[in-house]
Structures are given as C-alpha cells and as structure tokens.
Amino acid sequence: MSARRLGALLAAVLVVGGGVAIGLYVALFLEASPPPVQAAVIGRRVAALELQTVAEVGHGENSFWVSYYARTPGHKWVHSTILRVPAYSLVHVTVYQYDSATGLRNPLWGQPRGVVGGVMYVNGKPVKVLNPELASHTFAIPELGVSVPLPGVDEEAPNQCSNAPCTLAEAHNTITFTFRTRGPGKYRWQCFVPCAAGFIFGFGGPMQSIGYMDGELEVQSS
Amino acid sequence: MSTGGEGGLKVPPELRRIAWLWLVLSVVATPLVVIFVGPLLPPGSASDAAHGQQQDNTVMVAIVVPIMIGLLLYFINALIMFRGKDEADALTDGPAIRGQTRVMVLWIATTFVIVLLLAAWGAYELFPGEEGAGGGLGSAPISVALPANASSALPVQVIGQQWTWTYRYPTFGGVETTELVLPVGQEVRFSVTSIDVIHSFWAVHLAVKADAVPGNANVAFVKPVREESSTVRCAELCGLWHGHMTSRLRVVSPAAFRAWIAHEREKWAPIQHYLPAYKPTYAPEPTYRAE
Numbered sequence: 001m002s003a004r005r006l007g008a009l010l011a012a013v014l015v016v017g018g019g020v021a022i023g024l025y026v027a028l029f030l031e032a033s034p035p036p037v038q039a040a041v042i043g044r045r046v047a048a049l050e051l052q053t054v055a056e057v058g059h060g061e062n063s064f065w066v067s068y069y070a071r072t073p074g075h076k077w078v079h080s081t082i083l084r085v086p087a088y089s090l091v092h093v094t095v096y097q098y099d100s101a102t103g104l105r106n107p108l109w110g111q112p113r114g115v116v117g118g119v120m121y122v123n124g125k126p127v128k129v130l131n132p133e134l135a136s137h138t139f140a141i142p143e144l145g146v147s148v149p150l151p152g153v154d155e156e157a158p159n160q161c162s163n164a165p166c167t168l169a170e171a172h173n174t175i176t177f178t179f180r181t182r183g184p185g186k187y188r189w190q191c192f193v194p195c196a197a198g199f200i201f202g203f204g205g206p207m208q209s210i211g212y213m214d215g216e217l218e219v220q221s222s
Numbered sequence: 223m224s225t226g227g228e229g230g231l232k233v234p235p236e237l238r239r240i241a242w243l244w245l246v247l248s249v250v251a252t253p254l255v256v257i258f259v260g261p262l263l264p265p266g267s268a269s270d271a272a273h274g275q276q277q278d279n280t281v282m283v284a285i286v287v288p289i290m291i292g293l294l295l296y297f298i299n300a301l302i303m304f305r306g307k308d309e310a311d312a313l314t315d316g317p318a319i320r321g322q323t324r325v326m327v328l329w330i331a332t333t334f335v336i337v338l339l340l341a342a343w344g345a346y347e348l349f350p351g352e353e354g355a356g357g358g359l360g361s362a363p364i365s366v367a368l369p370a371n372a373s374s375a376l377p378v379q380v381i382g383q384q385w386t387w388t389y390r391y392p393t394f395g396g397v398e399t400t401e402l403v404l405p406v407g408q409e410v411r412f413s414v415t416s417i418d419v420i421h422s423f424w425a426v427h428l429a430v431k432a433d434a435v436p437g438n439a440n441v442a443f444v445k446p447v448r449e450e451s452s453t454v455r456c457a458e459l460c461g462l463w464h465g466h467m468t469s470r471l472r473v474v475s476p477a478a479f480r481a482w483i484a485h486e487r488e489k490w491a492p493i494q495h496y497l498p499a500y501k502p503t504y505a506p507e508p509t510y511r512a513e
Binding site for chain 2: 188192
C-alpha cells in the first residue's frame with residue numbers, strides 16, 4: 001500500500017472514529033438521567049413522598065452544588081429529582097430542609113399555593129405565608145399550580161449538615177404539605193429561589209440541572 | 223424556448239398556453255385563498271393587533287399565490303416538455319439563452335417591484351399607529367407610536383422569571399397573579415420586564431410579542447376583541463425549562479374580570495404586604511442574593 005493510500009485510510013479511520021466518539025458522547029449525555037424514585041403508596045389514591053434539600057452534596061463531581069434528594073419506599077436516600085406518583089391522587093410530601101435561607105427573588109412565592117387547604121406545616125405548625133426573606137428553596141410544579149416555600153435553617157444553628165444525604169440528627173426544618181395530581185404525564189418541577197451559590201446571580205449550575213434543583217414528576221396511571 | 227436570436231423573443235405555443243392557464247388560475251385561486259384561507263391564518267383575530275397581522279399575512283399569501291402557480295405550472299411543463307427520451311438526452315443541458323434583454327429587464331423589474339412593495343407595506347404595517355402592531359415599543363414609546371386611547375389603557379406588568387410568568391395589576395392594589403386575565407374591549411398597556419435573564423412575552427393569540435429584559439420596562443399595547451382562552455409562551459431561549467415557560471391567558475367580560483380580580487386580591491392577600499411597591503421595572507430588594 002502506498003504512503004498516500006495509507007494516509008487516506010488513516011484519515012478516514014480518524015474521521016469515522018471521531019464521529020462515533022462524538023455520537024456516543026451525545027447519546028450518553030442525553031440518556032444520563034437520575035434514577036426515578038417511586039412514591040410510597042399508603043392508601044387508595046394516596047401516596048407519600050419524602051425529600052430533603054441539602055446546601056451542598058458534599059462529594060462527587062459537583063460536590064458544592066445545592067441539591068434535592070428523594071427517599072425510596074425502602075427508606076434509602078437517592079440523589080434524584082425524578083419522582084413517580086400515581087395519577088388523580090393525593091400526595092403527602094415531607095421535605096427535610098437542611099439548607100439556610102437565600103431569599104426569594106419574587107416574594108410572591110412566599111405564599112404556599114396549590115396545596116390542600118392552602119397551608120403547609122413547618123415543624124408541625126400551620127403556615128399560610130412565609131416571609132420571602134426566609135425562604136431557602138421552593139418545591140414548585142407550575143403546571144399543577146403548586147408552589148411551596150421552604151424555610152431555611154438558622155445559619156448559626158449547631159450541627160449543620162455538610163455531606164448528603166443528611167440525617168435527622170442534623171439541623172433541619174420539616175415541612176409537610178399535600179397536593180393533588182392530575183392525569184398521567186410528565187410535569188416538571190423546580191426551585192424558584194436563586195440558590196446556586198457560586199454562579200452568576202445564583203441562576204446557574206444546579207438551578208439548570210435535573211437531579212439538583214429541577215426535576216420531573218412522572219404521574220402514572222394507578 | 224426559442225430565443226429568436228438578437229432580433230426578438232419568439233414565445234413558443236406551450237408557454238403561451240401556460241401563461242393563459244396561469245392567468246386564469248391566478249384570477250380564480252387568489253380571491254378564493256383570500257376569502258377562505260385568510261381568516262384561518264395566524265395569529266387569528268382575537269385582538270386588534272392580531273387582526274392587523276392576519277391581514278398582513280393574507281396580503282402576502284395573496285401575492286405568493288400567483289407566483290406559486292406560475293412556478294408549479296412551469297415545473298410541470300418542464301417535466302413534460304424536457305423529459306429525456308433516453309439516458310443521453312437526460313444528461314444533456316439545453317442551449318444557453320443569451321441576448322434577451324427584454325426578458326431580463328422584465329424579470330428583474332417584476333421581482334424588484336414585488337420586493338419593494340412588500341418592503342413598503344411591511345414598513346407601514348410595522349408602525350404601531352392607532353391599533354398597535356403587537357410588538358414592544360421600548361420603555362418610553364414616542365407619542366406617535368401610542369394608540370389613540372393609550373391614556374385610559376389598563377396597565378398590566380408582565381414579569382418573567384425562570385420559568386414562569388406572573389402579572390401585576392397596579393390599578394388593583396398591585397396584586398400579583400399567576401394567570402393573565404384581561405377584559406374584552408379594553409385597551410391594555412403591558413409593561414414587560416424580567417427578574418433574571420432575558421425572556422420574551424408572547425401572547426400568541428393576541429399577537430403580542432415583547433422582550434422581557436431585566437431592569438427594563440418594555441411597553442406593548444393591545445386591545446382584545448374576543449373572549450377566549452389561550453396560552454402565553456416565552457419566545458426567548460432562557461434555560462432548562464424554556465419550553466415549559468407558559469401561563470394561561472383568558473379574555474373575559476368586564477364583569478367577569480372585576481369578579482376575578484377581586485377574588486385574586488383576596489387569594490393573595492397574605493403575601494401582598496411582602497410585595498415591593500409597584501414600579502415599571504420589578505427589582506425586589508436586595509436585587510440579587512446568591513452572588
């Protein structure tokens with residue numbers, strides 16, 4: 001084989017190989033998704049979700065990113081924001097909130113809405129409006145009209161969590177509320193607080209990433 | 223086509239037939255399209271601006287119809303007349319047409335006039351005039367760009383944020399809502415802004431599209447003329463959930479609007495005193511907290 005032909009063959013192999021590598025990277029990137037976490041079914045058309053918010057994951061690729069975690073029915077905390085719930089059901093949500101307050105960019109979200117009774121419970125006490133300055137995150141499903149502000153823990157509180165998943169022994173607020181699902185489908189959910197520390201105006205990184213402060217509610221036929 | 227050399231253009235009989243067919247089809251099809259397709263063209267006629275845009279689209283379609291008919295007829299003719307009998311014919315190009323100054327002048331002049339007319343028409347229609355063109359006019363619109371009844375328009379602030387829209391009604395206590403509801407027949411003055419990145423407020427059926435820029439109040443006028451429900455979208459790529467950044471828009475009777483706004487004021491009363499005083503741009507203090 002002449003040197004010219006060998007060069008052409010080598011170039012062709014490099015081009016094809018490069019194309020395959022790029023295609024694989026894109027495919028894997030698009031396929032990458034946190035594992036879905038099923039809500040615990042606790043009655044006919046009633047389910048329960050347990051979530052926690054942490055100031056930073058504490059390990060892995062984005063260790064300093066703020067994030068949500070979800071708990072499986074087997075009581076294992078999973079780094080995921082893909083939540084599976086039954087359709088046309090009541091979903092009782094418990095959020096263990098370990099992050100401190102950032103404050104809402106739009107104070108409107110300080111009022112819980114789209115939840116049963118228009119009320120959330122913070123450490124067992126009913127709350128109909130939260131001072132927007134005290135919000136650390138929100139759990140919001142805009143298409144369902146659900147938005148719940150999550151009050152941050154005191155920055156001076158002892159025993160702050162720095163490595164997720166956090167435990168109940170660490171400083172936290174417990175927020176509970178109930179919302180109603182509609183028909184089957186995927187509904188996005190998100191945080192409305194610009195809580196991405198280290199990013200311009202708090203809007204980058206985890207605020208733009210599924211698995212951190214954005215997720216999907218997969219509503220399935222029961 | 224027979225070129226006829228430098229002496230003149232000899233139009234072959236098939237082209238004469240095409241020309242006559244084109245004329246007849248255009249005369250028949252253009253009014254039919256204007257009458258039957260025009261009312262179906264976007265963005266509809268739910269507002270004065272939408273009606274104006276629909277008329278513009280109808281005019282452009284009316285211009286395009288004869289052009290399309292001409293192209294299709296010549297295309298079909300070419301397929302039939304110039305079809306190769308064998309492989310050698312199929313690979314042979316026809317003779318070049320040269321020296322037809324009249325044809326070239328006619329062709330260039332026709333396209334020039336069409337483009338010039340469309341440019342003039344577009345420039346005229348883009349000017350807001352009394353009905354408004356549906357676009358953002360900037361934060362301080364010049365007086366000649368304002369609609370006739372701008373001073374009595376209902377002010378509504380549109381606030382974009384990743385990834386939802388909210389609306390403030392300064393003449394109703396500054397209540398902020400998650401749904402856009404407007405009274406039919408009432409001129410509305412939108413003041414479009416954002417509290418994070420650049421969005422674009424697109425009330426599709428009302429034919430209003432105005433950029434939402436932080437620190438800026440982009441003014442747009444519209445008068446809804448029909449009661450209906452539709453969707454507001456974001457028309458500026460703005461992040462992860464851009465495609466989901468929608469909200470509901472309802473145009474209702476004035477009585478229904480009054481009832482709705484009263485209900486909203488009651489519903490949002492708990493948070494009301496935490497909202498900042500109304501300003502054309504919405505920049506709650508502190509401006510940014512997570513720097």
